[in-house]
Amino acid sequence: MSKLALDKLELGMKLAKPVTNAGGMVLLGENTELTSELIDRIKNMGIDSVYVQGISKPSVPREVMLSELDERFKMVEKEPHMDFLKKVLVEHIEGLYG
Amino acid sequence: MGNIDVRVLRDRIENINALPTIPRVLKKLLGVIENPRISLNEISNFISGDPALTTKVLKMVNSPIYGFPGRISSVNQAVILLGLTVVKGLLLGVSVFELMQKTMIGLWEHSLGTAIVSRLIAKRKGLKEPDEISVEGLLHDIGKVLLVLQYPEEYEKAMNDSDKNSCIIYESEKTYFTTTHASVGAWMAQKWRFPRNLIDVIEYHHKPHLSKSAPVDAAIVHLADILVRARGFGFAGDRFLMPVSPEAWGRLALTEPDIKEILMEAEDSFQMTEDLSL
Numbered sequence: 001m002s003k004l005a006l007d008k009l010e011l012g013m014k015l016a017k018p019v020t021n022a023g024g025m026v027l028l029g030e031n032t033e034l035t036s037e038l039i040d041r042i043k044n045m046g047i048d049s050v051y052v053q054g055i056s057k058p059s060v061p062r063e064v065m066l067s068e069l070d071e072r073f074k075m076v077e078k079e080p081h082m083d084f085l086k087k088v089l090v091e092h093i094e095g096l097y098g
Numbered sequence: 099m100g101n102i103d104v105r106v107l108r109d110r111i112e113n114i115n116a117l118p119t120i121p122r123v124l125k126k127l128l129g130v131i132e133n134p135r136i137s138l139n140e141i142s143n144f145i146s147g148d149p150a151l152t153t154k155v156l157k158m159v160n161s162p163i164y165g166f167p168g169r170i171s172s173v174n175q176a177v178i179l180l181g182l183t184v185v186k187g188l189l190l191g192v193s194v195f196e197l198m199q200k201t202m203i204g205l206w207e208h209s210l211g212t213a214i215v216s217r218l219i220a221k222r223k224g225l226k227e228p229d230e231i232s233v234e235g236l237l238h239d240i241g242k243v244l245l246v247l248q249y250p251e252e253y254e255k256a257m258n259d260s261d262k263n264s265c266i267i268y269e270s271e272k273t274y275f276t277t278t279h280a281s282v283g284a285w286m287a288q289k290w291r292f293p294r295n296l297i298d299v300i301e302y303h304h305k306p307h308l309s310k311s312a313p314v315d316a317a318i319v320h321l322a323d324i325l326v327r328a329r330g331f332g333f334a335g336d337r338f339l340m341p342v343s344p345e346a347w348g349r350l351a352l353t354e355p356d357i358k359e360i361l362m363e364a365e366d367s368f369q370m371t372e373d374l375s376l
Contacts, residue, residue, distance in 0.1 A: 002369050017168075055365050068330055072339045075264050079341030088354060089328045092361045 002056035003049050009039050017051040055096065062097045069093065102252070104276050111244050111282055112289055119247065123148060124193050131186050131290050141185060142177045154192040155185075157374055162367035163213045163232050180229060183293055187233035190290075194243050202246060204333025209236050210374060211331040214367045215322035218360045223350065225314070234299040234312075235319050241283025241300065242267070242335060245275065260336040267335035268304050280304055307345035317346035329361065331368055 001016035011034060019028040019042060027045065028038065034052075042050060058065060069089060076082045115125055130136055130144050145151050152173055159176045160168050170176050177185050195206040216235030220228040246253045256270040263270070271278045284301035295312035299319050302309040306316035320343060326332065327339050352360075 001366050003372060051370075055369065065330065068337070069328070072328060072330070072337060074338075076339050076341045080344050081342050081347050082339075084354075085324070085328060085342065085357075088357050088361070089325075092329070092358060095362075096365065 001051050001053060003051055004056065005049050006039075006043050006047075009034060009042065009050070009052070011036060011039070013052040013054075015050060016053045019045065019047065019050055021045070057098065058096055062093070065093055066090065102249070102275055107248075107275060107277065107282075108285055110248050111285060114244055114247060114286075117247060119197075121197075123151065124197070127151075127189060127193050128290075131190060134291050136182075138177050138182060141182065141189075142174050145173045145177075145189070151189075151193070155188065158188055158192060161374055162370050163210065163217065163236070164229055183296075184229050184233050186290075187237055187292070187296065190240070191233070191236045194240065197247065198243050202242065202333065202335060205239060205242060205335070207332030207371070208326060208334045209239060209332070210371045211326035211329075211364070211368060212236070212238060212319065212322045214371070215325050215360065215364050216319050218363050219318045219322060219350065219352070222352070222356055222360060223314075223318070230293075230295070231315055231318055234296050234315055235322055237283070237287075237296065238300055238303045238319050238323065239279060239283070239334060240286065241279030241281070244282050244286060245271070245279055249275070257335055260338070264338060265336070266338050266340050268340065270336075278304070304340060306343050314349065317343070317349045320346050321350060321352075325357070325361065325364075329364075 004013075013034045015028060015030055015032045015034070018026045018030050019032075020026050028042070031053075032038065034042075069086070073082065073086045077086065114120065115128055127144075130141060145155055155173060155176060156170065158164070159166065159170045159180065164180070166179065170179065180188070191209065195209060198205050213232045213235035217228045217232045220231040225231065242253075252274045253271075256274050257267060259265075259270040259273065260267045268278050268280070275282075280301055280303060284297050287297040287300050295315055298309045298312040299316050302316045303319045303323060306313065306320040309316035323334075324339060324342055327334055
């Protein structure tokens with residue numbers, strides 16, 4: 001699930017949380033698939049973000065994320081299981097960027 | 099440099115209530131937590147009497163840190179579902195870490211992340227009390243908060259040392275305090291009459307093989323702490339990692355797919371915790 005600003009919404013995305021008005025009344029339910037019409041409606045609801053399903057890419061660039069990871073592991077890489085954990089984490093982080 | 103007498107340190111930490119920087123709500127809350135005879139009703143009234151606290155508690159119980167996302171609408175319901183121990187830990191978490199946002203930016207996120215990953219590991223191992231393990235993860239670094247509150251200058255020096263010497267803060271703390279946040283946190287957990295397992299996890303999250311009463315919980319929080327740091331979520335006082343304890347690793351026996359799935363599930367929850375910035 002990720003929180004997106006309204007200008008980042010795209011056709012076909014699905015809501016991860018209902019969209020409600022200030023009083024808590026549900027305007028669009030969870031799992032609603034976004035159409036261009038719905039996106040326009042959401043933009044007129046006076047809210048600034050909605051939750052959609054799936055994970056958004058990290059805001060930090062991939063290279064920065066991976067070099068910080070290297071730095072974190074540098075003192076412990078030779079310890080048992082740490083090379084394995086590092087490999088898993090690198091693959092995980094690569095996966096976040098799709 | 100390690101010239102703070104550990105007895106003086108313990109005395110000052112245990113009387114943290116006397117610090118002028120501790121807000122009044124928190125002093126009242128600590129009184130509530132220390133009272134062994136407090137009932138579910140009293141604690142529920144205490145929370146409900148403070149609208150800001152009520153909001154924070156409800157946000158937390160409806161977050162992925164616990165098992166009922168989006169379904170709890172009243173403090174009463176939360177207290178009954180979670181039980182006294184979990185609620186006390188949760189209250190302490192939301193109120194103490196709020197104080198930290200200025201001093202150690204990122205410790206709150208680190209704590210939330212550790213709570214989430216601890217819960218995911220516990221579920222994967224089929225443990226019966228994932229909410230209790232969540233609280234253990236949330237509070238494992240409470241000693242850091244106490245040390246920063248009581249000794250802000252020394253703690254900053256310790257953080258700078260970690261940066262210079264490429265070591266974790268746990269090691270640098272020893273130079274200035276002759277003890278560590280793990281022991282400091284455990285003293286207070288004892289004083290607050292927290293359950294044995296929680297005290298043990300706080301004390302041994304860097305040395306889980308020494309835990310007598312909660313070796314599995316300690317191993318879980320230890321590994322969760324490492325995974326959250328390795329992922330780069332939040333900030334725990336340094337930019338480095340501690341090696342995983344081979345005993346803890348062996349005890350949990352997680353496979354590569356296990357860890358990958360735990361990380362993926364955690365990603366989803368990490369994004370939801372943006373709402374929990376206090």
